[in-house]
Amino acid sequence: MALLLTDTQVRDCRARIRAVAERHFATRGLTATSLRGIAAELGWAPASLYRYFHNKDELLSATRAAAHDRFSDRIEAAYAQPGDLWERSRALGSAYVDFAFEEPAAYQLIFALEQPDGDKTPELRAAEERSRRTLTVYIEDMVAAGLIEGDPELLGHVYWSAIHGLIVLQMAGKLKPSLPFDTIRHEIIRLLTRGASKGG
Amino acid sequence: MALLLTDTQVRDCRARIRAVAERHFATRGLTATSLRGIAAELGWAPASLYRYFHNKDELLSATRAAAHDRFSDRIEAAYAQPGDLWERSRALGSAYVDFAFEEPAAYQLIFALEQPDGDKTPELRAAEERSRRTLTVYIEDMVAAGLIEGDPELLGHVYWSAIHGLIVLQMAGKLKPSLPFDTIRHEIIRLLTRGASKGG
DNA sequence: TGTCATACCGAACAGCGTTCGTTATGCAAG
DNA sequence: CTTGCATAACGAACGCTGTTCGGTATGACA
Numbered sequence: 001m002a003l004l005l006t007d008t009q010v011r012d013c014r015a016r017i018r019a020v021a022e023r024h025f026a027t028r029g030l031t032a033t034s035l036r037g038i039a040a041e042l043g044w045a046p047a048s049l050y051r052y053f054h055n056k057d058e059l060l061s062a063t064r065a066a067a068h069d070r071f072s073d074r075i076e077a078a079y080a081q082p083g084d085l086w087e088r089s090r091a092l093g094s095a096y097v098d099f100a101f102e103e104p105a106a107y108q109l110i111f112a113l114e115q116p117d118g119d120k121t122p123e124l125r126a127a128e129e130r131s132r133r134t135l136t137v138y139i140e141d142m143v144a145a146g147l148i149e150g151d152p153e154l155l156g157h158v159y160w161s162a163i164h165g166l167i168v169l170q171m172a173g174k175l176k177p178s179l180p181f182d183t184i185r186h187e188i189i190r191l192l193t194r195g196a197s198k199g200g
Numbered sequence: 201m202a203l204l205l206t207d208t209q210v211r212d213c214r215a216r217i218r219a220v221a222e223r224h225f226a227t228r229g230l231t232a233t234s235l236r237g238i239a240a241e242l243g244w245a246p247a248s249l250y251r252y253f254h255n256k257d258e259l260l261s262a263t264r265a266a267a268h269d270r271f272s273d274r275i276e277a278a279y280a281q282p283g284d285l286w287e288r289s290r291a292l293g294s295a296y297v298d299f300a301f302e303e304p305a306a307y308q309l310i311f312a313l314e315q316p317d318g319d320k321t322p323e324l325r326a327a328e329e330r331s332r333r334t335l336t337v338y339i340e341d342m343v344a345a346g347l348i349e350g351d352p353e354l355l356g357h358v359y360w361s362a363i364h365g366l367i368v369l370q371m372a373g374k375l376k377p378s379l380p381f382d383t384i385r386h387e388i389i390r391l392l393t394r395g396a397s398k399g400g
Numbered sequence: 401t402g403t404c405a406t407a408c409c410g411a412a413c414a415g416c417g418t419t420c421g422t423t424a425t426g427c428a429a430g
Numbered sequence: 431c432t433t434g435c436a437t438a439a440c441g442a443a444c445g446c447t448g449t450t451c452g453g454t455a456t457g458a459c460a
Contacts, residue, residue, distance in 0.1 A: 165365020
């Protein structure tokens with residue numbers, strides 16, 4: 001092969017690499033995933049990957065963004081289902097939790113700590129903004145419908161923090177074994193919603 | 201040197217290694233911390249560490265347990281301060297958050313994901329149980345005092361999830377920049393406490 | 401004084417991310 | 431049709447990692 005890959009070829013190639021990387025990250029974990037392994041599966045030499053990604057971190061970042069988008073797809077689809085606002089909110093919450101435990105590696109990739117703001121790809125920033133927006137919009141709808149009251153953006157972050165915290169505590173094996181995950185989850189939603197309800 | 205280190209010598213040695221490891225983890229991060237670097241700082245050969253820790257994971261686990269204990273010390277001390285129950289609860293919450301951001305590496309070590317229950321050291325299990333207990337006891341006190349109502353263990357996990365989630369979202373740089381951390385934090389506590397309050 | 405258990409070390413292995421100079425391919429110019 | 435060149439992909443190497451292994455030399459005991 002030789003002269004000048006077209007932009008689409010490059011994009012396709014990056015996507016192919018990212019797909020393999022994503023599966024490796026998901027099945028073998030972060031540290032056990034090697035560029036050598038990914039290259040081997042593609043039938044390539046390790047060095048060849050550097051034509052498409054500057055380094056392992058950049059590949060990781062691209063994979064992160066892809067996972068982020070898949071995550072947003074899921075929760076947006078759940079919220080777009082027919083039903084009243086309560087049902088759709090419950091569907092969104094369930095989709096969130098389901099994604100976390102069906103694709104734990106992807107979820108952990110998305111919410112991994114030590115992500116210095118500095119080296120976030122624009123595509124990653126966009127993917128983050130999208131999911132944050134999705135998680136706020138449904139609260140806006142609930143406030144608009146008079147089901148709860150308060151600043152939607154603030155409330156969105158409150159619900160999000162609580163559910164995310166529960167999920168990662170569960171993933172870290174920190175929850176008391178005798179307390180079922182869903183029991184805590186429903187209590188969180190109940191208390192927050194009661195706390196944010198009008199009057200009372 | 202030679203014959204038969206006493207148990208105390210071994211324990212002291214392990215503690216010395218762990219102290220260096222902890223500082224390395226804290227200042228250089230998890231992946232950038234190497235057994236070679238730790239050994240070098242101790243003036244040892246890398247292989248010598250294996251006399252005291254079976255491998256890097258075991259050293260990490262010991263460091264994790266130590267961080268856990270330091271964490272429990274802090275929040276227990278805060279809750280033991282004089283004052284009424286509201287004040288002491290607030291002090292505990294502040295101590296929790298302060299620890300997280302003053303020692304982010306330690307906090308992340310404690311709550312790192314992918315901790316298969318299987319290979320948890322007994323000392324790590326004990327350290328976990330202790331902190332979980334501390335976070336439950338103060339809720340028990342508040343329920344006993346009639347400030348809130350519900351199952352203390354369940355409520356403890358609810359508050360814990362929410363605050364932990366907020367902290368790790370902040371650490372991952374996921375929060376909307378325009379929303380101050382403390383604003384969200386106070387709203388979480390306000391809503392949960394309102395939701396768990398008696399009556400209406 | 402001599403023996404032996406053993407704390408510690410030096411050297412090596414396999415695997416990692418990454419870099420470098422080389423190879424070989426296929427389009428454009430002559 | 432041939433030639434030259436730009437470059438996608440490679441092979442080999444570097445320095446790093448965790449870990450293992452065989453050897454060394456030390457200090458307590460017989």
